[in-house]
Amino acid sequence: MLSSASKLTIRAILRGGTTSARCAAVFTTTTTTTTTTTRLSSACLTLPAMHKSSFTRAGTRISAEDSLRIKHLEYRNQPTPTLPSGAATTSSSQAQGLPTTTAATTTAAGAAAGAVCHTPIAFPKNESQAARTNRDDAPTSNFKGFSASFPCMEKEAERRAAGGPEPMYDRVVSGYEVYHHKTPFQLYHGGVLPEFNIAYETWGTLNASKSNAILLHTGLSASSHAKSQAKNTNPGWWEAFIGPGCAIDTNKFFVMCTNVLGSCYGSTGPSCINPTTGEAYATHFPILTVQDMVRAQFHLLDHMGIQKLYASVGSSLGGMQSLTAAALHPSRVGKVVSISAAAMSHPLSIAMRHVQRRVLMADPHWNGGQYYKGIFPHFGMKVAREIGTISYRSGPEWEERFGRQRANPESSPNFCPDFLIETYLDHQGELFCLKYDPNSLLYISKAMDLFDLGQGFESLDAAFHRIDMPALVLGVESDILFPEWQQRQVANKLRTTGNQSVVYYQLDSIYGHDTFLIDVNSVGKAVKGHLENE
Template identity: 55%
Template sequence: MLRLPRLVRSRGLRYSSSIPRFPCVEAHATRESRLTSLASDSIPGPSSGPEPPYARPNPASYTIFHSPNPLPLTYHLSPLPSFDIAYETWGTLSPSKDNVILLHTGLSASSHAASTAANPADGWWEKFIGPGKPLDTNNFFVICTNVLGGCYGSTGPSSTDPSTGSHYATRFPILSIFDMVRAQFRLLDHLGVQKLYASVGSSMGAMQSLAAAWLHPERVGKVVSISGTARSSPSSVAMRFAQRSVLMADPNWNNGFYYDGVPPHTGMKLARQIATITYRSGPEWDARFGRQMRPLPADADPNGPRVPALCPDFLIETYLDHQGEQFCLKYDANSLIYISKAMDLFDMTLPSLQALGLPEAQFDAVDADGRARPHSTSHSKSHPPPTNPPAHLPALAQGLAPLAQTPTLVLGVQSDILFTVEQQREVVNALHMAGNDRVVYYELGGVWGHDTFLLDVMNVGGAIRGFLS
C-alpha cells in the first residue's frame, strides 16, 4: 500500500491526521447564524477600489408613488392589483414639463442615483448627475426609480400581498422589462409628464430605455442605451442562470419563503461572486490584483514557507469574498431571481414581440410583409451595412421599427464580457435597417468591462453630454 511521507521537505508541508480547519467556512457560518434580517454589520475585507459604495437606502430618502389601479402584466392574465414605485428626483421641473430625463437602473440599483438633501450619501451615478455634469440639473429634471420587482421601496416579492397579508415571496408574478417600464410611465402620468426629453439607461436600464421608446415612441424624445442589448444573448442568460441556480440551491431559500427566517445568505453570496466576475475584465484583475497573496496571519512565521490554504489565498479571492458578503446582506434574493429572469426574457425581435401579445399599434411602422416602412435598408457612410449579419438581425430591425424616428445614442465597451460590443453593434445595425438615420455609436476601450458605465466619467459622460445638448 502506498504511504504518504510524513514530511514533504521540498514544499515545507507537513501531513497530519488531525481534522483540518477552514477559517473562511467557520467565519461564514458564524455570520449566517447571526442573521435574522438583511441588516448588515461592518464586514472586513479589501474594500478599496474604484467601485462606488453600495448602500441600502433609507426609506425616508425616497418618495413612494402608489398606483391603486391594476397593472396589466406580460405573462399573466391577471394584472397586478396595485403597486408602489420608489423614486428620487434632481433638478427643477420646467413649467411646461418638457425637460424630464427618466434614468433607468441596472439589476440591483436603488433609486438613489445621486446625493440629495434627504440622503447626502453618494449615489450609484453620483459623478454623472448634478449642475454641469452629463445629466445637467441646471437644464434637466432627472427622475430615477427602483424598478418594479425590486426591494428598495417598489413593489416586489418582499412586499406584502394585499390578498393574504403576508409577503408575496414566489407568489409574485413573473415580470418583463416592459412591465417595469409601464409602471414607470404610470409615475410619469401621475407627475403630469407627457413627453420625456430623454430615456437613459445602462445595463438592464439600457433594455428599459429601448423598451420605453418602443412602448411610447410619441412620449420619448431621445434614447441613451449604454452597455445594453435589444435581445439577451445566450451567454448572458447562462451567467444569470448560474447565479439563480446557486441561490435557489441554498436550503434557506425555502422555495422563496424565507422572510420569517434566515435569508439564503450562502446562495446570494455565491451568486454575487459569479456576477462580479462578469462585471469586470481579466486585464483589470491582472493590473489590480495580479497574483498577489493576502497578508499572512499574525501568528504565521514570516521566515517560514507559505503554506497554501483551501480558503482564500489570493487577493482576487478575498475581493470576491468581500463583494459577495457585502451584497448578500443588502439585497433581496427573490428580487435578484425575478429581475434577472426578466432580463433573460427580453427580446425585441418582431416574432418575440408579437408572441407577447403586445398592442398591435406598436407594429404600425411595419409593412404587412414585416419590413420596417421608413427606408428600411438605410445606412450612413460611417455605418455601412454589416457584411455578415446574423440571421435574427432583420427580425430585430422589424421589432425596433417604432424607434425609427427616435434619436438614439448607443455606447459599447470592448472589454465588456456580459453585454459584448457585438450586441451594441447589433442594436445600431438593426436601428439603421429600421430606417433610423439619427443613431450615434461610440465604442469605448479601457479595462473596466461592464462596469465602465459606472466609472468612466470622461468618456461615457462626455458622450451623454454631447448627445443630450
C-alpha cells in the first residue's frame, strides 16, 4: 500500500434528462503518484442517460461516464404518503427549494427511465418463511418494554456510596532521585512556583568529561521510570529500548529520564503541597507550557554539571520537549530525536484532549479540582482514559484484534461493555484511572494543546533555524493523534531553515501513536543508528 495516498470524497446529485428522480452517489477516490481508484459506495438501481459530466478536485479529474459502477445500494425517492383531502403539505424538496413532482409523476418518470427507487426489507438470512410469518403476526398489544439492567453503572454507584476507590498514584513509582530548586520559578503564562522538585532516574555511567549524557523526555502520563534499576526493579515504560547493546546503549551513554513538571510521580504538580498555603495546589497550580518543563530540566542539568547533552530524545509530548530543548539551548544539545511529535498541536488532537478534560471535570467528585480530601473522581478519570486510548491506537489494529466480536454472544445486547473493543477500553480505563492524578492530566494535556515551538521566538521558522544539530524524525502512518504529515512538516522545516543533517523515517505500523512504545525493532534501530552514527 502506498504511503502517500490521499482520499477524496465527492458527493454528487445525478440528474437524468427527462426524469425528476434523484439518487445520491458517494464516491471515494484514492489518488497516488501512480494510480487513481474511484469507487461508488451508493447509487440507485439504474440511472437515466447521464450527461458527460465530471468532477474535479485538487488536480484529480474523474469522469462520471467512465468511472461509475452502478450498484443497488441506496434509494432516495420514497412515495409520498397519502394525506386527507385539503391537508397542507410541504415536501422535503420544497423545503430545500428543489423542483417537486407528485408521487404518480415520479413513479411514471422512473418507470420510463427503467428505475423506481424503493427500500427493500432485509430479513435475517437464515430465517424461514414460517418464522417470519410467526414473528410478524405475533401480538404486540401487551408488550410493556424490556427489563433493563446496568450492572456497570450499579457497580460505580456502589463505589461512590462506599466513599470511592482510593487512588494510588503516590505509590506507583519509587527509587527515583529528586532535584530541589529552592528559588522562585517564573512560568511563561505569568504564574510563579516558590520552589519545585524534579524526579529523575539514571542508567549507565557519566564519563569524566560529562559529554555522554542523553536526556530522555517522557509522554503525558509517564514517570521517570523508563528502565528497571537497582532501586526499582519493576520494568520501565521503555524497558526494551535502554540497556547494554540496546537502542540507547548504556555501555556508551549515561541516560537520564525526568518526570515532567506538573506530574504526580515525584515532580512538583497540582497534588503537591503549596509551601505558601500548606494545602495541595490543586487547581491553584499555575498553567504550564512545554517550554516551562524544559527550562526546569535544564536547571537539573546545571545542578549535575552537564554543560552539553550528547542527545535529547523524546516521543509524543517527549518529542515536543526534545525539539524545544534543541531550540532553547542549541549550544547544549548535540543531537535531537523527535518521535510522533509536532511543532504545534493541531485541532484534532486539541479536540481529543479537550473532551477528555471535559468528561473528567463533569464528574461531580472532581469538585473544581478540590478532591484530595474528598472522593476521588474515579468515573470521570476512567472515561477520560478510555477516550485517550482511542486516540493512542488505530482502527486496523482493533479490526485485527477484536473485529465485531461480542464478549458474550449468547447474552442479550446491553448498554454496558458488550463488544470486545468496549471491554478493552473499559479495562484500560480502570487500569489507569487510579494510578494518575486527574489534575495532572488537566495541566499537562493543556500544555500539549498550548504547544507552539515558535513560542518565545520571532517565528516558527526562527525556532527551527536554531535546531542545527543532527536530527532524527520518526512518524507513523496509522497515528491519528500526531499524524505522520506533522512529522514530515518537522523534517521539512528543519531542512528549509538550514539543517543539513535531517533523517526522516515513516513507519508502516498498525499500532498508531503507541508505536513508539511497542515497535522495538523499527523504532529502536532508527534511534540506535542515529545516536551511534558519528
